[in-house]
Amino acid sequence: MEGSTTVPARQHRLHWWKEALIVAAFYVVYSWIRNQFGSNTIAADGVPEAAFHNAELVIRFERAVGLYHEESIQELFLSHRWFIQFWNVYYGTAHFFVTLAVFILLFFKRADVFPQWRNTLAAMTALAIVGFAFFPLMPPRLLDAPCPIATAPPEDPNDILEGNASPVVHEGARNTDYGGACVPSDLRPGKDRTFNGSNGFGFVDTVKRDGGPWAFDSEEVAAISNQYAAMPSMHIGWSTWCAIAVWPLLRRRRYKALVLLYPAFTLFCIIVTANHFWLDGIGGLIAFGLGSIIGWGIHRWNQNRLDRKHGIVPTDDMKLSSVASEIFDDVSGHDDRDDMHDVMADATLDDPPDEDHGDVTRTAPEAT
Template sequence: MRRPRWWTELILIALVYAAYSCGRLLARGDVAAAVDHGLAILRFEQSLGIDAEHPLNRLFTSTPALGIPADFAYASLHYLVTPAVLVWLFRRRPAHYRAARTWLTVSTLLGLVGFTLLPTCPPRLLDAGHGFVDTMARFSAYGWWGGEASAPRGLGGLTNQYAAMPSLHVGWALWCGVMLWRYGRTPLLRALGVAYPLLTVLVVMGTANHYFLDAVAGAAVMGAGLLLAPYATRLADRVLDRTSGGMTGGGPGGTSGGMSRGGPDGTSGGMFRGESRRNSPLVSGGWETSAGERIPGQRPAPAAADDTPASAR
């Protein structure tokens, strides 16, 4: 049985996140252009009557019982829930882990492209005359953050505050919601899968960190990442095949690397197409480990159906 190695996954995710964080900083655009883009988004929303961030921000500002928890949610859940869902998938749903991780990675990199091409000033940094209050700054005495987004005090210079479009807070929350809804086996997990993305949309607008259209763009980026993820998987498998000298080849039917021709179910993307076929033992596209190389508590993938007569085994 081939399984993803937990330590290689940890290194990979750390490298992707580091690249994302550094790229986000390098993508800092002209402040004047970012403000112009923010105002253009706001005016477009107002023309359509969908500028929900205004009433939400007034509500969160005037009601500390809502504003303070929202600030904590904005500053922390983004960095806690997403890794927790990744670990949960790795341990409990290993057959679907790689496709899910690839989807998240591709979408995140697409978001970085958006930050580069369209630097956008968030509502909280617009001139006060536009009617927004920075709740993160207003209630900063209650948390670890300062007046510069959700960064800890004194580290505001390490974040790009003009990367509002698209909202990856919303994008990552949507990914988490899909995972919990699709693979959660209890009503509670599925309910959380619905509630978490919706709550995140309210939080990012109520704290004046994003426009409504930023949230829409975050969902669109995740959709694009979902479509591109199977191609990224096949490309990664080809690279692994070449660098390993063909050691990852020889899967069922002579294909190289089970995920290079699809997921563990034998289809492209694995997680979203034809999941009824689960007769392939390939999970990690060539990262083969021993049977015992799992992090504590990881459940084995479902046993493959075996139609071989007992006398031939």
């Protein structure tokens, strides 16, 4: 009987330029599809009924379970404008730049699992489009903002919703307004209850008030965005993806704890800037979970396909994902190894691929 041999299992070679093209093409398609729903397709009379009433549903649910405190949390910090400005910048930059940095880091440091995490990110983002399409949601900051076309108040406010009121463009009305102030609602607190100086819902559009990397109501941003793409929150989905994907690269538990603060900070950010409800964040976590299952499944299917193609018989059952293995190590009291710098230099859990991110070796069954 001969000893065990190693047989190369050919994986798709990873090329940075190819991955960059894939990401760019995917994001362009994703953005185009996302923008076919919501704020770009509101009713001709300028009344964003669906997005507003979906926000009412979220508010009613959150009130029922005791979650609806977003406006009170925002009110605590509104007087600290420098603090709010920081979170405005965070909201408009970290979402893209941190995700891109983690994507690049995985490509160079975790090439063995990079396809799995890339597929997870793509699947999660694609799933979000389903939410945007079937549940357009007006974010809190727009609930008291002007409607896209300001309508003259009829004697009976319900006439607007029934189509009996002719829309009249008021002086100063713009096509970059996407609010729901013209939609009657029994959820508006009224004069007996005010938040942030308003007798409406009381949320403040902090980017509009204090500034940020861009303005949501600018014609340029309005033309390329969907103001009602709030459920699920991809800020939460992407930030969770970043934290969990980076987890195996960090050896010290203190760093693992710190990286988990990123999605926590992001959750605070989307609330204090009134861009999302709590429920949107939960939706983002669900999208991440489903995207992880899909991404991992695609990765395993592709590995099994390559094994069969090269006649390799797996020597063990399906392995736990790298993230699960790392978490298990921590829970079971695995060594708290040296410092993070060493990990960044040698970060793989399994044997790494060769330098061109190409072949890996697997053990074939013993020949008889």
